[in-house]
Amino acid sequence: MTTVQPEPIETNAPVPAPESTPHLATTPESTAGGVDGILRVLGLIDLPVAVTDAETTILWCSHALADLAGYRAEILIGQRFAQALGTERPERVTAVLKDVATSERTVGRAAIAATDWAGTVRQLAISASRTRDGGDSGGLFIVAENRTSERRRLYAQGANPMSTPTTGAGGVLDSLPSRFTFENQFDTSQRRAQRTRVPLAVFMCGIDGYDDVLQQLGTDAAKTLIDATAARLSHALRSEDLLMYDGEDRFAIVAESVPNDQVAHQTARRIRLAVSEPISIAGTELHPGLSVGITYGLGTERYDDVAEQAARALAHARSTGANQTATFDSLGLLEAQP
Template sequence: MSYKCFVGLLLGSALVTLGLALHAWRFRDKAGARAFMGLALAMSIFSLTSGMSAFSSSPAEADFWFSKLRFVGISYVPVFFLIFVLTYSAKPARHLQTVICGLLGFPLLTLVFAFTNHYPGFFLHAVSYEQIDGLFFRSFWRPGPWFWVHTVFSYTAIASGLVLLGQMARYRPQPYKTQARLMLYGTLLPLLANLYATARLGNKPALDFTALGFTLSGLSIGFALFRHKMLDLVPIARDLVVECIDDAVIVLDRQLRVVDLNPAAITMFSASGTAKMGISINQLLPRPLDFTDMLREQESRKIEIDFPLPNGLKAVYELRISRFITPRGERLGFLLVARDVTERIDMIDERERIIQELEATKAELTRQANFDFLTEIFNRRHFMSLARNEFARARRYRHPLSLIMIDIDHFKKINDSFGHEAGDTVLREMALTIKDKLRQSDIPSRFGGEEFVILLPETSLEQALIVAEKIRLDLERLRLGAAAIRLTASLGVAGLENDIENLDELLRQADQAMYRAKREGRNRVCAAAPRNLKPPVQTD
């Protein structure tokens, strides 16, 4: 590789890593984003100063860029890398903030020794530069004692981060496993390049590929972060969460054997048997389940299952069953997450019971509000509401409509002679007789006291007179109680044929016809004026 090309790559690397730092700023509220931003910025300084030293006008200027400013980036790359891994993995650590402050503070000593050179040779000495194609490159250098301290510290920080990434790559579930591997492999490249440069294995001046390696590492980490949205999937205290959550978590292999479970799962299976590794899940479940068949057409499914408790009661668990599938589509096993929904089921049952009771109460209140409690036909208020609707409909569409007004003859005498219980019996029998002669669409009502009214939709005045006469005859035949109480009634009939404008007028005409029936001797049917049709003659 030509030296000019190498310098161009360094400057390009500086721009790329600076872009990564700026892009990470957009996600600064996510866990690990700020540490990655510091890492990318340190990488950018590393690459920029390495490239700028080549454009120096003298060896002294080149040394300022290469042996002083460059170490601002070099010193902090390992530190920010370790902080990033610690933050991302959320590895439990006491006084984590103190550890981070210590990590950030140590490189300051390196920078003091690099910039002041108060103790000649303590950091670097015998540094020489060679000019090639008009560019300055370091041709020889000798490390001092503090350089080796700095090197050990840097490699220790990077190695610690790699160990944490290795643990994540091995033990974390997907997608964390793949992401950790991507970060791990990406970090190995600059580490190998730096080992090559530190050992001075190259035979050409200052071709240190560490900066380029860190750029590739930054790109791989950035790809994992932003392409796979790793910052949205930070496994914060994952192990602690699984251990402490109330949901039972059980991991099964393809043979349905238990390979992992949390304390909540052990509690759930306490009455079914000893939950242990290697046991078949169907030995623990109250009834065997065919997981393969259940997930034949879908990768996840929910079911509810009853579990016996040690006290003899039952608990209802909601089981969410999912497959473990690798990115290549290989099925590794199953994941069961069980949640105790007994309380929720009980609450639902209780709620349904309360709703049923409320519906029954509502129906009863509606019945009481709309029906006469004694005769169990509509009361006056509800009748008027229904009748107004029917009257308006009949007027609008010019359909026939009739109304019958009924008053029991000598009802007061029945009450006085036989008592109020007998009077109540008469009223009930009156209602039964009326309902027996009506259609489903007819509207009977106890209008008040011993008065009854019937609205007959789609019924002409002539047809209504026939219905009224049938009711009168049935009442006349009745003999009630031991005293054989004889019952008669006076009936008045009115219809829309009389050019009636409103319901009140229809009621008034039927009422007048009923009183005319009383004046003419009771126990008869009269039609409203002006069409005083005689009722048809009925034979027994």
């Protein structure tokens, strides 16, 4: 595992800093202004942010940062920032942050690799600024941004998803999360849906004609089709969307902030269009299709339950013909449309 060595970059645009942070560990909402007002705003916009002391011990963190670390916020309080995020060489990150806290440097930035409790490696960008002006040792505001999905997207684009990909180690399919990791990421998305009160959508996607490719062109051709579909789906999704290979000819997608059926079906049409581009496999030009089943999560459902609903919707879509989308609603009714 390779970790990018953090290299702080100075800027001339200091972040306005409040006066002090004595009570952040337990009561970020206790006052209307200063640090607490800032923290309340950051919590509302779901920004992954922490406030630490000069030794980088976390005094307060947002729910979004806790989701990024994979633990509840109260568990992270009292931990060093680098250890809480699971960085491979935390001493380097800590050195960067402490330098910002104790020197004239106004802002420090670093690119790091971190591993969560499930073993998932994430590429993060962190930015830190002092909570006090001047050279005295003070606390830090630290913002973390997850760049993992962006790297996955760039990889997929670099692999030219509209052409035949290389199967095997290093393919886009191999970069997708395991079911265990995917379900934990789903739980994180569910918590955000519950806080924001905006549903997430679960898409179960099946490759139309996969069985014909398997029977007529063989296993290698079928694997190539699966990998090509993984690359095309990855290319078509937003950076924050989750994608998992669900076995055989199926993929599962979790998309946050999908407020209604119109947005969900627009997403389904976009991914179906991406997959439908012709592809040459084993000397044969194929015109793959994709059928999609949709259901929604409001923050309380288990993944197994919504996955079953989406799978039922997918089966209904396929029963009406290829390249169709069906929705499973709260009453268990299924509706298909092209």
